[in-house]
Amino acid sequence: MKALLVSAHPCADSYSAALAEAARRGLVTSGHEVTTLDLYAADFTAVMSPADLDAYRDQADPVDPVVRQHGELVRHAEVLVFVYPTWWSGPPAMLKGWLERVLVPGVAFTFDRQGKVQPALGHVRRIVGISTYGSPWTYIKLVNDNGRRLLTRALRLTCGWRTATTWLGLYSIDTTGEPERRAFLDRVEHSMAKIR
Amino acid sequence: MNTLVVYCHPDATSFTAAVRDAVVDSRRRAGHEVRVRDLYADGFEARLSAEERRNHRMPGPRPAVAGYADELRWCQHLVLVYPTWWSGQPAMLKGWIDRVWVQGVAWDLPEGASRVRARLRNIRRITAVTTHGSSKWINSLEGEGGKRTLTRSLRAMGHPLARSGWVAMYGLDTSTAAQRAAFLTAVRRKFGTRR
Numbered sequence: 001m002k003a004l005l006v007s008a009h010p011c012a013d014s015y016s017a018a019l020a021e022a023a024r025r026g027l028v029t030s031g032h033e034v035t036t037l038d039l040y041a042a043d044f045t046a047v048m049s050p051a052d053l054d055a056y057r058d059q060a061d062p063v064d065p066v067v068r069q070h071g072e073l074v075r076h077a078e079v080l081v082f083v084y085p086t087w088w089s090g091p092p093a094m095l096k097g098w099l100e101r102v103l104v105p106g107v108a109f110t111f112d113r114q115g116k117v118q119p120a121l122g123h124v125r126r127i128v129g130i131s132t133y134g135s136p137w138t139y140i141k142l143v144n145d146n147g148r149r150l151l152t153r154a155l156r157l158t159c160g161w162r163t164a165t166t167w168l169g170l171y172s173i174d175t176t177g178e179p180e181r182r183a184f185l186d187r188v189e190h191s192m193a194k195i196r
Numbered sequence: 197m198n199t200l201v202v203y204c205h206p207d208a209t210s211f212t213a214a215v216r217d218a219v220v221d222s223r224r225r226a227g228h229e230v231r232v233r234d235l236y237a238d239g240f241e242a243r244l245s246a247e248e249r250r251n252h253r254m255p256g257p258r259p260a261v262a263g264y265a266d267e268l269r270w271c272q273h274l275v276l277v278y279p280t281w282w283s284g285q286p287a288m289l290k291g292w293i294d295r296v297w298v299q300g301v302a303w304d305l306p307e308g309a310s311r312v313r314a315r316l317r318n319i320r321r322i323t324a325v326t327t328h329g330s331s332k333w334i335n336s337l338e339g340e341g342g343k344r345t346l347t348r349s350l351r352a353m354g355h356p357l358a359r360s361g362w363v364a365m366y367g368l369d370t371s372t373a374a375q376r377a378a379f380l381t382a383v384r385r386k387f388g389t390r391r
Contacts, residue, residue: 010246046242047288048281050206088293089349090284090341093242097287115370117330143348146284149339154283157338175310 001078001125001195003032008039008084008095015173015181019130020083022185026192027081035073039094042066046097059105070098071107074121079195081128082151086169089146091131099155108158122160126195127151130168130188137171166191197321197391199223199230200271204278204289206236211368211376215325216277218380222388223275231267235288242291248298255300264292265301273321274354275387276346280328280364283335284342293350302353319354322346323361325383332366361386 005024009016020036027034039046044066048056051063062068074080084091091099103109109117129151133140152165168191170176170184201220205212216232223230241260248258257265268274278289285293299305303312324346328335347360363386365371365379 010244010249012246014249040243040246046291047236048206048286053206087244088290088297089345090290092244093287093291093294094244096282096284096290097242099282100287103282111369117334117369144341144344146339146341146345149341149344150283154338154341157334 001032002076003027003034003079003081004073004077005034005036005081005083006039006095006098007036007082008092008098010040010092010094012041014085016083016085016132018185019132019188022189023081023083023128023130023192026189027079027195029189029193030195032079032195035077037070037073037098039098044094044098045101046094048097048100052101056104059111061106062101062104064101067101070102071104074102074107076123078123078125079128080124080126080155081130081192083130084147086131086133086147089140089144090150091147099150103155103158108155117158119158119160121155121158121163124159124163126164126166127156127159128166128168128192128195131170132173133169133171134174135171137169140169140171166195197228197272198270199228199273199275200267201230201232201275201277202235202289202292203232204235204276204286204292206288210279212277212279212327214380215327215383218383219275219277219325219387222384222386226388226390228273231271233264233267235292240288240292241295242288244291244294248295253299253305255304257296257298257301261296264296265298268296268301268316269318272318273323274319276322276324276326278324278326279368280326280335280342283338283340284345293345297350297353314353314356316353317355319358321359321361322351322354323363325363326365327368328364328366329369330367335366 007020084095109120203216351360
């Protein structure tokens with residue numbers, strides 16, 4: 001299947017970058033055709049500009065050629081993989097901005113005659129989220145897990161009824177040691193290698 | 197109350213801009229001191245840099261965002277005015293949180309402590325005024341991530357007794373002019389109080 005892997009961490013030598021690489025290896029092992037988008041490396045523009053918003057309102061093609069190209073990748077993706085560090089219970093502004101600018105009408109959804117959103121990502125068979133958290137799992141579950149909600153609920157709603165989701169989180173990252181981190185890298189690679 | 201209004205919308209003629217004006221005007225009429233921060237007009241850089249990430253355990257804001265941190269420390273009532281996109285704050289506003297609410301400004305992690313300690317004890321109220329394109333029902337299904345970011349994560353950095361408020365218009369995409377006017381009236385009523 002065609003997999004699109006989107007990652008967002010400012011440091012190329014970060015653990016998050018290693019997770020993205022492990023995910024990519026796993027997907028390649030199981031024979032998927034993987035395209036990676038490292039948003040920081042690509043110096044992606046994170047915020048919706050007035051011109052972006054005008055195009056959104058007119059349901060016209062995005063004005064930024066980079067955004068059009070990323071939209072084309074999303075249109076053909078069967079697996080969407082997101083790798084990011086959780087900050088303030090959600091994705092970094094960089095990834096949030098990518099969702100806002102790329103997943104526009106004509107890519108992720110369409111508006112029907114009444115102006116209601118109709119899903120357009122029926123071709124996506126699975127959404128995968130891979131994230132690191134500073135807080136422990138219990139705290140995340142009690143308080144909030146908004147990045148997970150965003151990807152497995154809000155984004156999931158613009159996909160088909162049969163779209164599956166996978167969530168892989170490493171919690172309490174500030175106090176985890178090298179063995180746990182390595183084990184999580186393996187877990188990420190193995191679960192990606194099992195995706196059919 | 198010292199009121200800081202952080203406004204985020206790319207279009208100066210948007211409904212969200214009218215909402216901001218209603219908030220600021222009613223707050224001032226009720227006798228509060230109000231400062232307005234317009235992130236788009238500032239051309240705020242939303243992306244946290246590699247340098248900021250590497251030094252994120254170094255207390256205090258980076259010089260580029262020091263002014264933003266000062267006004268956070270100044271206010272007693274923080275009001276965020278923005279459109280909800282993908283069930284949360286726009287990237288611009290998320291970037292303001294990522295880059296300004298840092299260690300030494302919003303929180304501390306003392307040596308040996310396992311939990312962060314709130315630092316913005318000056319904030320007694322934190323309110324979002326936001327619009328949703330889709331219905332309340334759809335937003336419930338999506339999990340209201342933006343609401344939870346505000347009422348749980350951000351509020352926890354304020355005063356222990358800080359109250360949070362959620363003033364939201366749902367179904368903006370299919371709304372009538374009368375519904376939007378009614379929302380602006382409700383906003384004026386809510387923010388026009390002495391407290």
